[in-house]
Amino acid sequence: MGLLPMPWLSLALWVAWPLLLGELSVLSVLGGLFLAWxxxxxxxxxxxxxxxxxxxxxxxxxxxxxxxxxxxxxxxxARLVLGDPxxxxxxxxxxxxxxxxxxxxNLLASIITMTPGTVSARVLEPxxxxxxxxxxxxxxxxxxxxxALVADIKNRYEAPLLEIYRCxxxx
Numbered sequence: 001m002g003l004l005p006m007p008w009l010s011l012a013l014w015v016a017w018p019l020l021l022g023e024l025s026v027l028s029v030l031g032g033l034f035l036a037w038x039x040x041x042x043x044x045x046x047x048x049x050x051x052x053x054x055x056x057x058x059x060x061x062x063x064x065x066x067x068x069x070x071x072x073x074x075x076x077x078a079r080l081v082l083g084d085p086x087x088x089x090x091x092x093x094x095x096x097x098x099x100x101x102x103x104x105x106n107l108l109a110s111i112i113t114m115t116p117g118t119v120s121a122r123v124l125e126p127x128x129x130x131x132x133x134x135x136x137x138x139x140x141x142x143x144x145x146x147x148a149l150v151a152d153i154k155n156r157y158e159a160p161l162l163e164i165y166r167c168x169x170x171x
Contacts, residue, residue, distance in 0.1 A: 003037075005044035010036040055164050062160040066111055069156070073116040080117070080142055091143035092121065095150050096135045098158065099167040109136050111157050117141040 004010050017032030018024050080088060095112075097105055109120035119139045126132035143149060161167075 006040040009040050058160050058163050069115050077116040088142050091140050093138050093146045094135050095138055095153050101165055101167045104161045104165050108158055112138055
């Protein structure tokens with residue numbers, strides 16, 4: 001397992017601890033260092049081991065797309081909420097996922113939830129007797145075209161995630 005099983009998490013904990021305490025002292029830095037070492041060691045067995053992410057250029061582009069989408073969606077949702085509620089067209093839409101990779105499925109569901117106006121309601125796993133791929137049920141505040149929404153999610157978020165995690169999409 002190693003001394004630092006999750007070095008990025010350790011670094012984040014070490015930096016965050018003095019900030020959370022609101023003081024930069026020797027004790028807070030040492031306490032953060034202790035937590036940054038112990039917590040990942042204790043939690044490492046609960047985190048599934050999967051292949052690492054690659055393609056930092058695609059990762060940066062995806063982060064940029066998600067940030068822009070969050071800003072745009074906030075404006076759209078504000079207009080919808082402040083407008084006539086009878087004009088809303090809420091819907092549940094099923095988004096099929098092209099891989100079983102746990103990080104891709106969970107990150108896709110998280111990205112969908114971070115974008116205002118959409119929430120990942122559930123990840124549907126195929127039954128044992130029905131081999132297939134998972135899908136994500138998304139609740140949308142205002143859905144004009146479900147097929148266009150699914151295509152948008154797949155093109156803007158799923159495709160880059162498949163590339164970052166080097167997943168070959170399943171048919």
